[in-house]
Amino acid sequence: MASIKDVAKLAGVSTATVSRVLADKPHVRPEVKEQVRAAVATLGYRPNRMASNLRKQTSNVIGLLVSDIRNPFFTAVARAIEDEAHARQMNVFLCNTDEDIEKERHYLNTLLAENVAGIILSPTQESVEAFQFLLDSDTPVVSIDRRIEGANIDSVLSNNVQSAQLLTEHLLDKGYERIVAVLGLQNSTTGRERMLGYQQALQQRGVVLDPDISTYVQPRENQGYEFVKALLAQKAKPDAILTGNSRLTVGAVKAIQEAGLRIPEDIALAGFDDTNWMPHLGPGITVIAQPTHEMGKTAAELLFMRMADEERPSREVVLKGKLIVRKSTQP
Amino acid sequence: MASIKDVAKLAGVSTATVSRVLADKPHVRPEVKEQVRAAVATLGYRPNRMASNLRKQTSNVIGLLVSDIRNPFFTAVARAIEDEAHARQMNVFLCNTDEDIEKERHYLNTLLAENVAGIILSPTQESVEAFQFLLDSDTPVVSIDRRIEGANIDSVLSNNVQSAQLLTEHLLDKGYERIVAVLGLQNSTTGRERMLGYQQALQQRGVVLDPDISTYVQPRENQGYEFVKALLAQKAKPDAILTGNSRLTVGAVKAIQEAGLRIPEDIALAGFDDTNWMPHLGPGITVIAQPTHEMGKTAAELLFMRMADEERPSREVVLKGKLIVRKSTQP
DNA sequence: TTGAAAGCGCTAACAA
DNA sequence: TTGTTAGCGCTTTCAA
Secondary structure (H helix, E strand, O other): OOOHHHHHHHHOOOHHHHHHHHOOOOOOOHHHHHHHHHHHHHHOOOOOHHHHHHHHOOOOEEEEEEOOOOOHHHHHHHHHHHHHHHHOOOEEEEEEOOOOHHHHHHHHHHHHHOOOOEEEEOOOOOEHHHHHHHHHOOOOEEEEOOOOEOOOOEEEEEOHHHHHHHHHHHHHHOOOOOEEEEEOOOOOHHHHHHHHHHHHHHHHOOOOOOOOOOEEOOOOHHHHHHHHHHHHHOOOOOOEEEEOOHHHHHHHHHHHHHOOOOOOOOOEEEEEOOOOOHHHEOOOOEEEEOOHHHHHHHHHHHHHHHHHOOOOOOOEEEEOOEEEOOHHHOO | OOOHHHHHHHHOOOHHHHHHHHOOOOOOOHHHHHHHHHHHHHHOOOOOHHHHHHHHOOOOEEEEEEOOOOOHHHHHHHHHHHHHHHHOOOEEEEEEOOOOHHHHHHHHHHHHHOOOOEEEEOOOOOEHHHHHHHHHOOOOEEEEOOOOEOOOOEEEEEOHHHHHHHHHHHHHHOOOOOEEEEEOOOOOHHHHHHHHHHHHHHHHOOOOOOOOOOEEOOOOHHHHHHHHHHHHHOOOOOOEEEEOOHHHHHHHHHHHHHOOOOOOOOOEEEEEOOOOOHHHEOOOOEEEEOOHHHHHHHHHHHHHHHHHOOOOOOOEEEEOOEEEOOHHHOO
């Protein structure tokens, strides 16, 4: 691997000049520029980013930590962030924490040690203490989808309370009365906000349900399946189910179909997150489509603004979800 | 940010000793070890990986380039690779090339400049010339899902010819005769091998079809949708469709449902790649389930073996897909 | 406009 | 067992 010295020698100039040419700095004669470029080409020289970063104390990489890479919501968000980063000549390193606190800490430490320019994450925990080391590092941070309570950072959230309320009201409007919610983790702001919206809608309509009937689970197909399966085995079945993300929705569909029930004739189903296949899952599922692209784009923009000005007051951007009605809630 | 010098000063030792303690090297008195550890803790010291990597000329990061992060096949593979890497204290940086040659080259250059320990990629092109700069870099490389023709590297592939043959034979066995295949890119080994398997199955059964009827498209929902929509508008409709990945399958389902046709009564559908939602997409779709976890795990193992011994003869591991029959092919 | 040289933070060879 | 020191490859200040 050729180094800057080799290029300098071949071009007959100093390493400083090579560096200037490569960084497109002024004060280099055109002929010299050409010589250097030629040398770079013949040697196939590629600057060593580690050395450059070490010297400049920055990097052109931003880290993106998602809590579940197999959740289409996050791949959509990641895609948007990547596009924004690329437009600014930055690279995105995507890390999957898998809702695992240890993995999350490990990746954060790695990214900090690599001196990344900034970090966007959907935190696995919500207490600011858990992230104190991150906040102390002075690396720009943006949280997405979930909040870190009490942390003075930028964040991009979805209007979970309102969305859950919208979804629940839609079910009530359609005449469903025993609506059970199965939502993502209790220790995430997202899960609790959605539970709140669901409860508020019920309350406002004067619907009284057994308070213990709805629950929080690990937001995976299997957990949705197990919970709904148990639910359907009970005497007092619900007439509608509300799921907290697309993976839970898939699990619920599986349990309902296995129980020999039809959607929506026997039971309605509505959930969070739209995907390309949601219209064709079972009869087509009613969902809250979250503005994934917008969320990712906004998170990236906030991060780049923070990188440019660390004194900027931090802000919380809340984007709205949209109700998309499909057959799963048409009695 | 504290540096190794600060730690050394506080602990009353040299930087070399600090380095030894941190790397768990022998020849350090336990008391000294303790002092150093205490200093590290009080300062909140985190070694600068860039400096360390620069010095050691390696890094603990492996790069994973996938051609489409929204294809569940790749997220499943990525998950497996990540697990393997973690078990070896390595980190995975996931990059999405989006079937874009420019992005692919850009990311490869970034990863090389970062001196990653190795690279796993699903190449967007198949000519070895396009990757010469990568191969020349002497960075360990493993290709996954697709081959780089003529490159002397390790690769993990799926038995595409046999899988496509299996799927086609299954359709023929069920009595379908006008089977149209819509597969991923022609310039990928995967697409062409699947086309070959499809054609071989037809040939062996003596089925003659208009050779131009099947096609290669960009493997996205939209392309699958458009192609199948056009197909269904023709006079001589097919009675079965074979899709090259799950995103194409979703597109096909959409076009079929929009045309007011039923699966499998009016038209059968079978495709590549299983997902959690495939059993509940329309009537449940017959698929070839590729061994995603095994493929990812194997790719990671090959990479780590290559990193340990670069003289090792390179090998190609071909894993078999499995036919999973569902209602979409039951006339 | 150009070059010499210092130094980013770390590791490892060598010396003590 | 521990410390001194020379770089890893680059950028940037300062001087010419």
